[in-house]
Amino acid sequence: MYLMERIASGEWGDGARIPSEYELMEIFAASRMTVHRALREMQADGFLRRAQGVGSFVQGPKPQSALLEITDIADDILARGHAHRAEIVVVERVKADAGLAAAFEMRAGGKIFHSVIVHFENEVPVQLEERFVSPAFAPDYGAQDFSARTTASYLQRVGRAAQVEHVIQAVSPAPLTRKLLRIAAGEPCLELTRRTWTEAGPATKSALTHPGSRYSLGSRYDAPGSKKPG
Amino acid sequence: MYLMERIASGEWGDGARIPSEYELMEIFAASRMTVHRALREMQADGFLRRAQGVGSFVQGPKPQSALLEITDIADDILARGHAHRAEIVVVERVKADAGLAAAFEMRAGGKIFHSVIVHFENEVPVQLEERFVSPAFAPDYGAQDFSARTTASYLQRVGRAAQVEHVIQAVSPAPLTRKLLRIAAGEPCLELTRRTWTEAGPATKSALTHPGSRYSLGSRYDAPGSKKPG
DNA sequence: CAGTGGTCTAGACCACCCA
DNA sequence: GGGTGGTCTAGACCACTGG
Numbered sequence: 001m002y003l004m005e006r007i008a009s010g011e012w013g014d015g016a017r018i019p020s021e022y023e024l025m026e027i028f029a030a031s032r033m034t035v036h037r038a039l040r041e042m043q044a045d046g047f048l049r050r051a052q053g054v055g056s057f058v059q060g061p062k063p064q065s066a067l068l069e070i071t072d073i074a075d076d077i078l079a080r081g082h083a084h085r086a087e088i089v090v091v092e093r094v095k096a097d098a099g100l101a102a103a104f105e106m107r108a109g110g111k112i113f114h115s116v117i118v119h120f121e122n123e124v125p126v127q128l129e130e131r132f133v134s135p136a137f138a139p140d141y142g143a144q145d146f147s148a149r150t151t152a153s154y155l156q157r158v159g160r161a162a163q164v165e166h167v168i169q170a171v172s173p174a175p176l177t178r179k180l181l182r183i184a185a186g187e188p189c190l191e192l193t194r195r196t197w198t199e200a201g202p203a204t205k206s207a208l209t210h211p212g213s214r215y216s217l218g219s220r221y222d223a224p225g226s227k228k229p230g
Numbered sequence: 231m232y233l234m235e236r237i238a239s240g241e242w243g244d245g246a247r248i249p250s251e252y253e254l255m256e257i258f259a260a261s262r263m264t265v266h267r268a269l270r271e272m273q274a275d276g277f278l279r280r281a282q283g284v285g286s287f288v289q290g291p292k293p294q295s296a297l298l299e300i301t302d303i304a305d306d307i308l309a310r311g312h313a314h315r316a317e318i319v320v321v322e323r324v325k326a327d328a329g330l331a332a333a334f335e336m337r338a339g340g341k342i343f344h345s346v347i348v349h350f351e352n353e354v355p356v357q358l359e360e361r362f363v364s365p366a367f368a369p370d371y372g373a374q375d376f377s378a379r380t381t382a383s384y385l386q387r388v389g390r391a392a393q394v395e396h397v398i399q400a401v402s403p404a405p406l407t408r409k410l411l412r413i414a415a416g417e418p419c420l421e422l423t424r425r426t427w428t429e430a431g432p433a434t435k436s437a438l439t440h441p442g443s444r445y446s447l448g449s450r451y452d453a454p455g456s457k458k459p460g
Numbered sequence: 461c462a463g464t465g466g467t468c469t470a471g472a473c474c475a476c477c478c479a
Numbered sequence: 480g481g482g483t484g485g486t487c488t489a490g491a492c493c494a495c496t497g498g
Contacts, residue, residue: 020464031488033263036465044274052465053496170400170420170442188418188442190400212400212418250483261469266484282484283477 016058018048072152073129073208077121085123086147089116089180093135093142103195104134104202113141115151118180125181128209137203161196161203168192173209181211188212246288248278302382303359303438307351315353316377319346319410323365323372333425334364334432343371345381348410355411358439367433391426391433398422403439411441418442 019027024035039056042048050056077084094114101108113133118125131151133141138158146154173181173189183189192208242248249257254265269286272278280286307314324344331338343363348355361381363371368388376384403411403419413419422438 170418186416188400
């Protein structure tokens with residue numbers, strides 16, 4: 001089934017209703033079982049919502065990671081009923097040093113977007129977000145207003161990552177980090193490093209630093225097969 | 231399909247070969263499509279490995295979490311080619327205080343297993359593991375030799391959790407923690423708290439503490455639908 | 461009521477693995 | 480070659496939704 005790329009490719013927008021199984025049968029000249037299975041798998045992968053007696057609908061891109069339920073921090077904060085504010089420290093294009101060049105599989109000296117943003121929850125700084133973004137992935141990254149729309153939200157629109165890597169560490173914050181997050185000396189920080197790739201190559205490399213006392217990462221998970229056939 | 235509970239229930243052991251699709255057709259008097267779909271879903275849920283031209287085999291319980299790839303720390307260490315050693319600090323039964331009683335949905339004063347273990351990688355302490363385990367879930371927890379077999383490995387055998395909750399924080403270690411992990415004052419620690427539930431109720435509550443400088447949690451993830459029909 | 465998705469059957473052809 | 484899983488078809492009955 002190399003059909004239906006149109007759906008994932010966004011030919012139908014978020015929330016759009018897609019043709020019924022019977023209509024798809026005719027469109028693709030496939031049997032209903034085949035159509036049904038394709039839709040069922042797309043549902044399992046989270047691309048569709050389906051309801052018996054109603055129809056099938058495109059599910060907008062979910063929070064990128066199924067491994068760590070790290071949603072857009074602004075959504076997180078708003079979901080708690082708190083106020084979110086982003087303070088842009090810098091958005092720029094920088095020359096890749098050796099390390100960055102290696103991470104992005106490009107030559108040293110190539111240009112890469114770089115942004116540093118502090119996120120506030122009720123005016124308390126809760127996250128320092130530093131990102132490097134490949135211009136090949138998001139050519140307009142440098143021209144965005146990230147106080148209006150978070151980098152996470154923007155990047156999610158630009159493209160879906162095929163691969164994500166997370167590393168979590170406890171660190172003693174650097175002096176500049178301490179200053180930006182307004183934390184006392186000796187307070188530990190939780191640092192999440194995330195790298196993403198598309199089919200075309202490395203896309204982003206981010207470091208999200210949280211004061212240990214003001215943030216924790218959590219996730220809750222229903223094991224597969226708890227109810228189902230098994 | 232409320233058939234085939236036998237597979238998940240462990241009637242067939244790890245790695246065992248299960249009957250072919252055609253045999254299952256006869257056993258359950260179902261069509262091949264139905265059998266195939268059941269097996270396909272069990273494979274998707276990680277209960278089976280299948281190979282064309284070979285057969286279907288029971289996949290032993292995987293690392294419990296799909297959210298955080300936290301495997302048995304001993305496996306982790308051995309996989310890096312390093313030596314692992316576990317130092318049992320205490321394994322005991324304690325009376326539940328108010329907080330524990332609430333977490334385990336039991337009356338205060340009820341008995342709960344409690345263990346504290348330090349894990350060494352090449353004789354360097356890398357994890358302090360403190361667990362509380364419901365006797366209803368693992369009645370023999372107190373009688374195990376956890377220097378021979380890790381708690382994680384043992385608990386995985388006892389039963390599969392239906393639900394898992396993770397919380398990750400950066401913390402300043404308590405003095406006792408500092409001593410057991412032999413770390414300097416001021417070094418931050420990564421603390422992972424994990425709670426698990428079975429259908430019957432709360433099963434375990436664990437705190438895994440790692441020196442920030444000696445450990446990090448990582449995960450790598452292939453997004454669904456990168457290749458498939460989509 | 462008509463339309464939707466959920467499920468199952470019976471049969472077919474294929475690619476793959478291994479003796 | 481014989482057995483395995485991978486895939487697809489054509490048709491059927493059901494449960495649920497909505498007007």
